Amino acid sequence: MSLYVSNTLSGEREPFEPDDPENVLVYTCGLTVSDDSHLGHARLWVQSDVMVRWLSHLGYGVRHVQNFTDVNEKIVARTGEGDLGDTEQAVARHYVESVIEDMRDLNLDRAEVYPRVSEHIPEIIEIVETLVEKGYAYEAGGSVYFDVTEFEDYGKLSGQDVEEIESQGAESDRAEKRHPADFALWKAGAVDPGDANEHRSDDLPPLEEPAGQTWASPWGEGRPGWHVECSAMSTTHLDDSIDVHVGGQDLVFPHHENEIAQSEAASGDQFATYWLHVRLLETAGEKMSSSLGNYFTTKNAVEEFGPNVVRMFLVSTSYTQRQTYSEATISEAQERWERVERAYERATDAADSVDAYAKVEDDDLRAAVVDAREAFTSSMNDDFNARGAVSALLELASAVHRYVDEVEAYDYRGLVDAIETFEDLGGGVLGFQFGAADGGDATLAGDLVELVLNIREEERAAGNYERADELRDRLEALGVTVEDTDDGSTYRL
Numbered sequence: 349m350s351l352y353v354s355n356t357l358s359g360e361r362e363p364f365e366p367d368d369p370e371n372v373l374v375y376t377c378g379l380t381v382s383d384d385s386h387l388g389h390a391r392l393w394v395q396s397d398v399m400v401r402w403l404s405h406l407g408y409g410v411r412h413v414q415n416f417t418d419v420n421e422k423i424v425a426r427t428g429e430g431d432l433g434d435t436e437q438a439v440a441r442h443y444v445e446s447v448i449e450d451m452r453d454l455n456l457d458r459a460e461v462y463p464r465v466s467e468h469i470p471e472i473i474e475i476v477e478t479l480v481e482k483g484y485a486y487e488a489g490g491s492v493y494f495d496v497t498e499f500e501d502y503g504k505l506s507g508q509d510v511e512e513i514e515s516q517g518a519e520s521d522r523a524e525k526r527h528p529a530d531f532a533l534w535k536a537g538a539v540d541p542g543d544a545n546e547h548r549s550d551d552l553p554p555l556e557e558p559a560g561q562t563w564a565s566p567w568g569e570g571r572p573g574w575h576v577e578c579s580a581m582s583t584t585h586l587d588d589s590i591d592v593h594v595g596g597q598d599l600v601f602p603h604h605e606n607e608i609a610q611s612e613a614a615s616g617d618q619f620a621t622y623w624l625h626v627r628l629l630e631t632a633g634e635k636m637s638s639s640l641g642n643y644f645t646t647k648n649a650v651e652e653f654g655p656n657v658v659r660m661f662l663v664s665t666s667y668t669q670r671q672t673y674s675e676a677t678i679s680e681a682q683e684r685w686e687r688v689e690r691a692y693e694r695a696t697d698a699a700d701s702v703d704a705y706a707k708v709e710d711d712d713l714r715a716a717v718v719d720a721r722e723a724f725t726s727s728m729n730d731d732f733n734a735r736g737a738v739s740a741l742l743e744l745a746s747a748v749h750r751y752v753d754e755v756e757a758y759d760y761r762g763l764v765d766a767i768e769t770f771e772d773l774g775g776g777v778l779g780f781q782f783g784a785a786d787g788g789d790a791t792l793a794g795d796l797v798e799l800v801l802n803i804r805e806e807e808r809a810a811g812n813y814e815r816a817d818e819l820r821d822r823l824e825a826l827g828v829t830v831e832d833t834d835d836g837s838t839y840r841l
């Protein structure tokens with residue numbers, strides 16, 4: 349059975365037939381780096397990571413590119429806040445670093461590249477020039493706008509009728525635009541302080557001067573519009589035509605509609621064959637306790653629940669459906685991960701025990717492995733249904749628990765098949781990490797280090813510097829690096 353995917357462009361479930369199976373091109377719309385990531389972003393990343401991993405598992409050669417939007421008024425709005433720095437670049441660098449940390453914590457496979465807008469200004473200018481030359485875009489007051497009435501297929505992704513779009517972009521652009529639905533490809537000058545202040549914290553003095561980076565262009569100093577960046581980066585790092593474009597459901601209109609218009613008008617080729625949109629993550633509203641609300645950033649969630657539970661949670665609803673974040677859904681993920689992990693550990697212990705034999709064969713155990721692989725495969729081929737895939741692993745976990753409970757002489761080969769199934773499918777495809785210090789263990793280790801650091805602090809306060817140094821040396825010997833700063837001690841494992 350082959351893979352079927354839900355394509356927003358056609359509105360249908362379609363068989364997946366890439367141009368070149370050796371070279372499947374996938375672009376994921378990444379994050380605007382103006383804040384720490386939250387679980388909604390993490391859901392998009394984990395779902396697209398699982399898609400890419402499944403395509404690789406099926407034998408496709410996959411090239412995956414995911415961008416960072418590091419030029420944006422929301423980034424400018426945070427300049428001067430805390431230790432973020434006074435420039436758009438400094439704030440963006442801070443959050444690119446933070447987001448990469450979150451991605452590594454979530455055990456995402458590395459993309460081929462993570463291009464940033466600020467390093468692709470020449471490519472952006474080139475595509476805008478092409479659009480002007482071909483008559484799809486026009487200059488007005490040092491800005492350049494895409495003329496939606498010139499692109500016949502405008503609206504084909506989102507189903508929008510051009511004449512019904514009342515406006516796009518900033519209201520202040522209206523006077524320059526020919527049609528209310530036209531959108532900016534290039535904006536003259538720096539960020540208007542009013543636009544940045546809309547996103548600025550009330551605790552900060554409002555910006556009074558135009559702010560943010562500008563670049564020289566054929567139309568004067570200015571900044572790229574938002575949508576054109578993805579057309580430029582996708583073309584630069586992949587091709588004019590790609591197989592799969594992934595993004596959040598909230599980006600269908602206008603962002604992805606505009607990417608199609610720009611790319612296809614410029615190149616004359618179809619931009620992306622399959623448009624896969626990950627539905628949003630919702631919180632359970634007021635019913636959610638405030639303590640759970642604290643774990644809505646990726647960092648806090650990973651620290652509290654561990655990466656495996658967070659991943660289990662994020663794959664537990666199909667990408668084509670909205671997901672709810674609540675105490676109940678998180679604890680379901682916790683319980684599911686523990687069942688799978690425990691089964692993996694018990695299978696490993698049994699296979700590595702003196703009671704595992706070469707000539708013992710258990711038909712039920714072996715059948716459970718075959719069934720789990722089949723159920724996992726058919727779920728994933730059914731539009732990357734990761735929830736179904738997890739159910740297949742849970743079935744296998746139950747079979748392993750039953751088997752180890754009931755039997756005294758173990759089927760070595762059967763157990764190893766089960767272990768490899770957990771590792772290949774749960775690890776390789778769903779991205780779980782078996783046998784890693786995680787969740788409870790990782791939290792406990794962190795708490796114990798904090799405890800030792802507190803004792804060390806007390807020793808120092810009491811003038812017992814030798815004792816304090818000894819505690820630091822013993823932590824270092826265990827692989828814990830302690831750094832003393834003005835605000836106290838920090839550590840790295």
Ligand SMILES: [Zn+2]
Nearest residue numbers: 377378578603
């Ligand atoms: Zn994009």
